[in-house]
Amino acid sequence: MWDGEAALAALPTVLEGFGVTLVATVLAFALAAVLGLALALAQRAGPAWLALPVRGAAGFVRSTPLLVQLFAAWVLVPGLDAPVLGVLVLGVHYATYLSEVYRTGIDAVPKGQWEACTALSLPRRRVWRAVVLPQAVRNVLPPLGNYAVSMFKETPLLSVITVHEMVHEANTYGSTHFAYLESFTLAAAVFLLASWPTSALLRRLEARLAH
Amino acid sequence: MADFLPELSRAVPRLADGLLVTVEATVLGAALALVLAYALGLLSRSARPPVRGAARLVVEFFRGTSLYVQLFWLFFALPMLGFRLEPLACGVLALGLNFGAYGSEVVRGAVAAVPRAQTEAAIALGMGPALRLRRVVLPQAHALMVAPFKNLLVQLLKATPLLSLVTVPDLTFQIDQLRSSTGATAASYLLLLGLYFGLAVVLSLGMNALERAAKARAGQEGGV
Numbered sequence: 001m002w003d004g005e006a007a008l009a010a011l012p013t014v015l016e017g018f019g020v021t022l023v024a025t026v027l028a029f030a031l032a033a034v035l036g037l038a039l040a041l042a043q044r045a046g047p048a049w050l051a052l053p054v055r056g057a058a059g060f061v062r063s064t065p066l067l068v069q070l071f072a073a074w075v076l077v078p079g080l081d082a083p084v085l086g087v088l089v090l091g092v093h094y095a096t097y098l099s100e101v102y103r104t105g106i107d108a109v110p111k112g113q114w115e116a117c118t119a120l121s122l123p124r125r126r127v128w129r130a131v132v133l134p135q136a137v138r139n140v141l142p143p144l145g146n147y148a149v150s151m152f153k154e155t156p157l158l159s160v161i162t163v164h165e166m167v168h169e170a171n172t173y174g175s176t177h178f179a180y181l182e183s184f185t186l187a188a189a190v191f192l193l194a195s196w197p198t199s200a201l202l203r204r205l206e207a208r209l210a211h
Numbered sequence: 212m213a214d215f216l217p218e219l220s221r222a223v224p225r226l227a228d229g230l231l232v233t234v235e236a237t238v239l240g241a242a243l244a245l246v247l248a249y250a251l252g253l254l255s256r257s258a259r260p261p262v263r264g265a266a267r268l269v270v271e272f273f274r275g276t277s278l279y280v281q282l283f284w285l286f287f288a289l290p291m292l293g294f295r296l297e298p299l300a301c302g303v304l305a306l307g308l309n310f311g312a313y314g315s316e317v318v319r320g321a322v323a324a325v326p327r328a329q330t331e332a333a334i335a336l337g338m339g340p341a342l343r344l345r346r347v348v349l350p351q352a353h354a355l356m357v358a359p360f361k362n363l364l365v366q367l368l369k370a371t372p373l374l375s376l377v378t379v380p381d382l383t384f385q386i387d388q389l390r391s392s393t394g395a396t397a398a399s400y401l402l403l404l405g406l407y408f409g410l411a412v413v414l415s416l417g418m419n420a421l422e423r424a425a426k427a428r429a430g431q432e433g434g435v
Contacts, residue, residue, distance in 0.1 A: 065371075192276050
């Protein structure tokens with residue numbers, strides 16, 4: 001049965017894990033946001049010899065399980081610390097999702113904007129940097145935020161390569177103190193408390209940007 | 212590496228068992244998720260605030276707590292309350308609840324996207340609420356649901372290796388056994404990634420066919 005004292009005792013450990021979870025999410029998402037844009041640009045603006053392999057590789061990474069990718073990277077890439085490797089794999093996996101988000105955002109920029117650039121004979125670099133990307137990024141901010149929330153909820157996977165994030169800590173505490181019920185319920189509550197307000201904020205952002 | 216191929220051919224029956232478990236978890240999880248998606252999605256459009264509120268609460272709960280926490284909670288914490296489920300049942304339940312919550316948003320959005328005039332026309336023709344939903348609103352909503360459901364289904368398939376963490380002998384579990392018995396790490400994991408990719412492609416092609424069928428049924432041949 002539920003033991004309030006055990007829950008209180010488990011709280012510091014779970015919160016310590018939450019810190020790791022949060023840092024991992026922020027770093028991996030920063031990597032995914034930058035790499036995702038690079039992947040989208042390679043497919044959208046790059047030459048065919050680059051665009052096709054990038055599309056194929058991104059599709060493969062996107063369609064295979066993150067857990068297996070983590071296992072594979074863990075044994076095949078030696079010499080990296082578990083947290084570093086975890087952030088890299090998580091970041092690359094989500095970059096393949098975000099590249100699709102960016103692509104949709106770029107495609108949503110009205111055709112007239114491109115035509116105006118041609119009429120002004122703007123150089124290609126300026127077309128992307130000054131006209132298309134600022135509008136595309138504005139289009140994709142809400143979906144990017146939603147992916148950040150779902151990445152946050154997938155960080156527990158890093159525990160399989162011994163990263164001491166929240167679910168790993170909850171699991172360890174649960175097994176050593178025989179308090180699985182309390183430790184996992186706390187972890188669930190922390191996820192709920194952290195992702196709920198974020199999702200609500202994102203919905204408001206989406207509504208504001210829609211006008 | 213030299214003895215990987217003979218080991219692999221000996222392991223084929225076990226890998227086939229693992230593949231079957233993965234497919235079983237995907238199909239059962241998706242079936243449960245689909246039922247929940249419809250129930251929660253339609254209930255969260257109810258005219259009665261308590262019903263709508265309760266449905267929203269369930270959806271937000273299962274979307275907001277991570278799938279991994281839900282699975283581990285069912286496997287480790289639930290037995291402490293006196294209920295012990297089979298590992299595969301834990302997995303199917305966690306997948307169904309989590310993806311059902313996400314899917315309910317798809318159902319809700321698709322039903323809301325059917326033009327209001329369609330419902331009004333059905334009312335003018337004297338159709339009752341159930342008949343309206345079944346013959347007018349849902350067929351049009353289905354055509355909109357298939358593409359997002361395809362994404363969710365591939366996500367669900369990609370989440371099934373998680374079940375190997377709670378001792379379900381799925382494809383990942385079996386290939387991990389093969390890897391530790393042969394030491395051929397790279398070959399084993401490449402094979403595993405390739406198999407999941409193949410499964411994802413098969414699912415996507417199947418869902419594309421379903422989408423064409425749903426659009427044809429709703430009289431939208433050639434796309435929306």
